[in-house]
Amino acid sequence: MWVTEAPPPSDDAPPGAPDGPRLVVRTTAVDDLPADASALIDRLPDSAALAWVRHGDGLVGWGEALRFETFGPGRFADADDKWRQVLALAEVQDEVGLPGSGLVAFGSFAFDDVSPGDEEEDPARASGVLVVPRVVLGRRGDRAWLTTVALVGDRSAPVGDELLSAYPVQPVTGPGRVALTDGAVGADDWPAVVAEGIARIQAGELEKVVLARDVVATTEHPVDTRHLLGRLASAYEACWTFSVDGMVGATPELLVRSEKGLVASRVLAGTIRRDHGGTTPDTQGDDADLLRAAQLARSSKDLEEHEFAVRSVAAALEPYCSSMNVPEVPFVLHLPNVMHLATDVTGVLAGQDAGAAARPSSLSLAAALHPSAAVCGTPTTAARDLIREIEGLDRARYAGPVGWVGADGDGEWGIALRSAEISPKNRRTIRLFAGCGIVSASDPAAELAESEAKLEPMRYALRTR
Numbered sequence: 001m002w003v004t005e006a007p008p009p010s011d012d013a014p015p016g017a018p019d020g021p022r023l024v025v026r027t028t029a030v031d032d033l034p035a036d037a038s039a040l041i042d043r044l045p046d047s048a049a050l051a052w053v054r055h056g057d058g059l060v061g062w063g064e065a066l067r068f069e070t071f072g073p074g075r076f077a078d079a080d081d082k083w084r085q086v087l088a089l090a091e092v093q094d095e096v097g098l099p100g101s102g103l104v105a106f107g108s109f110a111f112d113d114v115s116p117g118d119e120e121e122d123p124a125r126a127s128g129v130l131v132v133p134r135v136v137l138g139r140r141g142d143r144a145w146l147t148t149v150a151l152v153g154d155r156s157a158p159v160g161d162e163l164l165s166a167y168p169v170q171p172v173t174g175p176g177r178v179a180l181t182d183g184a185v186g187a188d189d190w191p192a193v194v195a196e197g198i199a200r201i202q203a204g205e206l207e208k209v210v211l212a213r214d215v216v217a218t219t220e221h222p223v224d225t226r227h228l229l230g231r232l233a234s235a236y237e238a239c240w241t242f243s244v245d246g247m248v249g250a251t252p253e254l255l256v257r258s259e260k261g262l263v264a265s266r267v268l269a270g271t272i273r274r275d276h277g278g279t280t281p282d283t284q285g286d287d288a289d290l291l292r293a294a295q296l297a298r299s300s301k302d303l304e305e306h307e308f309a310v311r312s313v314a315a316a317l318e319p320y321c322s323s324m325n326v327p328e329v330p331f332v333l334h335l336p337n338v339m340h341l342a343t344d345v346t347g348v349l350a351g352q353d354a355g356a357a358a359r360p361s362s363l364s365l366a367a368a369l370h371p372s373a374a375v376c377g378t379p380t381t382a383a384r385d386l387i388r389e390i391e392g393l394d395r396a397r398y399a400g401p402v403g404w405v406g407a408d409g410d411g412e413w414g415i416a417l418r419s420a421e422i423s424p425k426n427r428r429t430i431r432l433f434a435g436c437g438i439v440s441a442s443d444p445a446a447e448l449a450e451s452e453a454k455l456e457p458m459r460y461a462l463r464t465r
């Protein structure tokens with residue numbers, strides 16, 4: 001469903017031209033973007049921020065040229081179709097020619113095909129959204145660019161320089177006091193949910209299930225997304241810091257990156273907490289950390305959990321690839337709050353000779369990979385059914401794909417973890433999410449502690465200092 005009303009066909013549209021929104025897109029190089037890692041986020045004018053940033057590189061966007069909302073099981077395919085329609089009608093001048101320059105859309109999609117309770121609470125809440133910003137600022141290494149997007153026929157919309165001055169940068173505001181309360185299932189009750197998951201696994205119904213919980217934060221002032229993004233991007237540098245349509249976080253897990261025929265996925269599953277409990281890491285490589293890393297790398301429970309996740313990603317990518325590299329042994333990813341077992345799966349897309357148009361888009365690859373066993377379980381259907389039956393939580397867009405797609409279909413999609421959903425109604429109610437992979441040898445109390453550690457990034461982001 002188009003939410004942005006397409007203006008009537010313009011006078012210059014050729015007779016018989018297909019209907020639909022026509023975009024005029026210009027990308028020019030930017031020479032004066034400050035070198036610091038926060039430069040992209042610092043340029044966001046207000047709280048309606050779109051972002052996908054890591055190590056100071058990435059994309060931020062603001063304003064809305066087009067918005068497309070999708071619902072239910074067809075949400076990815078519908079979004080992919082609409083994206084192709086937009087591309088077919090767009091006129092793009094891109095003098096930079098890097099991934100993320102030219103026409104891009106940011107997107108965020110629900111974890112599940114159905115969201116329990118949606119009908120009563122908010123029948124209009126979409127389970128997928130693609131947003132084409134009016135302005136995108138991007139950086140990759142030492143190159144930076146600015147993209148502006150205009151909708152043909154929208155004569156009231158500012159263009160060119162006018163467009164930038166239409167979005168003056170407002171001061172960033174803090175959330176003030178923050179109260180945290182139990183979400184759908186309280187912390188005291190959640191171990192029983194995990195115990196039920198373990199019992200079902202031990203009964204042979206399935207091998208792994210990922211169970212999640214939420215915590216509700218109520219803030220004194222409406223949340224300014226830029227406050228969260230700035231804190232997440234500087235404290236969780238190794239993660240992809242994102243904001244799309246009220247879903248904000250810093251995810252360490254990349255569902256898929258597709259770039260010029262090469263695909264990559266960073267698969268995470270298997271976790272150990274770092275004991276200091278803070279957000280800023282202790283000196284990397286101190287003795288306690290090395291010990292914990294070694295303990296994680298040898299933990300048969302975590303290795304099993306990880307293996308399920310890697311296998312699910314490899315199996316989903318395989319039909320699209322002419323060759324793949326799936327490392328046999330995971331590495332340990334150090335984050336400020338936790339360490340994870342991690343595997344970088346890479347592949348070459350089949351049919352390279354046929355060109356970009358014949359390649360599956362990054363969005364359709366994300367659809368094929370979702371939900372991986374890092375966020376759902378094994379076998380997928382049994383795990384998803386069990387999640388629906390016992391989790392008691394509407395995951396909404398938590399654990400769903402979030403990221404961006406470009407004009408050639410390439411793009412990057414993370415899994416929306418270490419994330420929160422800001423209520424559009426008042427921007428003062430924020431749902432924080434965390435989930436844990438459960439296998440036969442899991443311990444409910446340890447999983448609760450792990451979920452607390454996974455909530456830390458968003459709790460930290462909400463603090464004023």
Ligand SMILES: C=C(O[C@H]1C=CC=C(C(=O)O)[C@@H]1O)C(=O)O
Nearest residue numbers: 268269270271374434435436437
């Ligand atoms: C489901 C989450 O984490 C996944 C990713 C990394 C490690 C995980 C684990 O060890 O359980 C989870 O599979 C979450 O952070 O909410």
